[in-house]
Amino acid sequence: MNKRRDVSGYGDYVLVSALAFVGVMTCLPALAIEGDTFTPYASYGIYYDANLLRQSDAVRQSGAQLSDRWTRAGVGIRMDKEISRQKLTADASVYRADYDHFNQYSNTGKDAVANWKWALGNQFTGNVGVNYAQALTPFEDYRSLERSMQTQTKTYVDGSWRFHPSWQLNTAYSHYDLGYDLASQKPSERTLDITDVGVDYLARSGNKVGVVLRHIEGDYQYADINSYSQNEVKAKVDWQITGKTLIQFLGGYAKREYAVNPQRDSGVPSARLTAYWKATNKTAISLGAWRELGATDNLAANYARNQGVSLASTWDATSRISVDGLVMTEKRSYNGVSVIAGLDPLNRSDDYRNALLGVTYKPTSHWRIRAAVFRTTLDSNIPSASYSTDGAHISTRYEF
Template sequence: MQAGIAAALHSHGIGKGCGETVRLRIGVVQLGVCLLIAAQPVLAAEGDTFTPYVGYGIYHDDNISRQPDDGVRSGDTWRKTTVGIRFDKEISRQRVRVDASLNDTRYDDFSRFDNDGRRLLANWNWVMGNRFSGNVGTSYIETLTPFNDVAADGTPLPSSVRTQRRSFANGGWHFHPAWRVTAGVSRDDVNYEDIPSARLSIDASEVGIDYIARSQNRIGLVLRHSDATYPNQLPGLGSDYTQDEVKANVKWRLTGKTDLQFLGGWARRRFDSQVGRDFTGPDARLTANWAATGKTSFTLAAWRELGSGIYRYDREAIVGEPDDLSSNYSRNTGASIKANWQATAKMGFDAMLQSEDRDYNRIDRSDRYRKSTLGMTYLPLRQLNIRLSVYDQRLNSDATSATTYRTKGFQIATRYEF
């Protein structure tokens, strides 16, 4: 079996040059396949509690080095193989969800970017009686540093495996049919394998109160405090900071087809020793969802937020991944529009336009970021998903010419669920 897998990987340009590293990577994929096969009997007995899956994708970027138009641009194509399993189970009134996967990524030309990644998302949605509920969860994501991650001075970060860990717990008490008090804590840790000084840890806590109407519309107030530290920072940098926020938290359905989400108010960031970089001002995000027809929907968003590794999330789940991880400070002002069209039961199309201006306070740098994507999703079978998409990404920066670039790319990704 191992020889067959090795041949298959080699045919796709994966595992060139035999040796212990290749055998280890083959073993990882082989283990994943064995786990999927072993899980098959469980599926028959447990229904959809366990869902093993495999994925394979081909990706291309024509400017991996993120060079300006007059620079030495280099593109590449890479292939990613994924094996994983998803667990979703309701136990009485509790619900447990886990998604774990391993992936193997190989580049055609830039073999130094080859990497093995891991991903784990776990959440326990707990309920106690009729008045108490919340979530406890963790996530672990190990992947290659994105090519567009750059330091505050505009220098691209070297290719390195980035590990993101997050643990959180939150809960709410319905002390009245229309009122709820909430509290939560979280810890985020981001580490770059080859850049120990860039490690970032954020401890956060929050309390809030919500008014919930009979229609389930919600309006509330949130107080949040964060402590960010760089445990391995170089002497004299003093990049640690604290942040306090007071924000309104609103989820409101205007009509049967339109709803609004708003999280915004005031934020204050104070650095331990960096003079002149403190910030106090508005910090908010507004999102509108509109189901125009039974097959067409739109999402519009506008924001003015402080960046630097703070997750955007609500009490139910993490929303996306942290951004601006490589920068200690940025004030991001932007907007986006997303459109989805479910043409048939098996085929859907989507498009997205995003524009964001990033101001790096008092370090003589500001960026303008633009991205557009166009995609198609096809489901030839209930278990099989095929995704095709193209993108155009631009960054204009006044820091250095090396941080102004344009890149285009595409992906063809498949996923089969057993």
């Protein structure tokens, strides 16, 4: 089993590096170019959730305190700089969240992203970057009165070589690291190393079709029984049907293999189709449908097959007010395979639904106010896993 380093210090290093990157670039007047943007900002929000702990209806009916209100205040800085054909972007922020009732969940979170979009001549382009986030573990993943903080770090590099006017070779590599501060969450920690190789045909119309080969190495340091290798072959299509309609498709076959327990091996078709429609100059609609191999840390299941559809829309009511909405439903079917002696297979099936409606108001070009309401339900054949909740928030952000 591969030994993995402690990620907590590495995450802080990534955040400090991203902040330093923004700071150094800000302080280089010799490189300053007209149009550069270095923008500090501040944000504040008030949030409410009727079932914060994602407990079943039976628990809710018992009269137990499950709702809560919290505030979140943050500061950050973003950068957008172009140097010749190179483009550098970054955004780093820190925030404080304080809960009224479940004050043990109060926490300080951090976010940082940085990307270098590079170009070499007319044939070579790509990206190098890092994403980092330290935040409270979602209650959907960890229902406990004990606070759990998770740290996610993704580093990536990709490149494309247009070796012919109609053909392009693509390659990419990314490393994903998920860590937790609680010992009880250590079995869910993982690293993913993802390698892609593919080729695209570029039509004169601007449309694109291609093939992608992907290899994933998933390593669970504290639960090697979940470590796996996965190979995928998929076709992809980006097709502009009309000036207002775009369709994107990525689909094929995925095969997952477990070194410790081969009986958990699985192979399933997977695909995702997304359609974008600019209905009017002020209205846009997107429709998504998917059938994919989902992740699961459950030792009584070797995978979750997720099938779902979503519909999202935005409407620019005025030059200062926009309205957005989302409805989504997904069925999650867990393939039951017992991997521990004495543990019965778990053929779990969940129906997840989510709906959101939001309004954004921009009093000025620097100031944004947003309000939103949501409704979320999970119906499972495991009664204790089912829950329903609704909530709302109002937040504001000012860019200096």
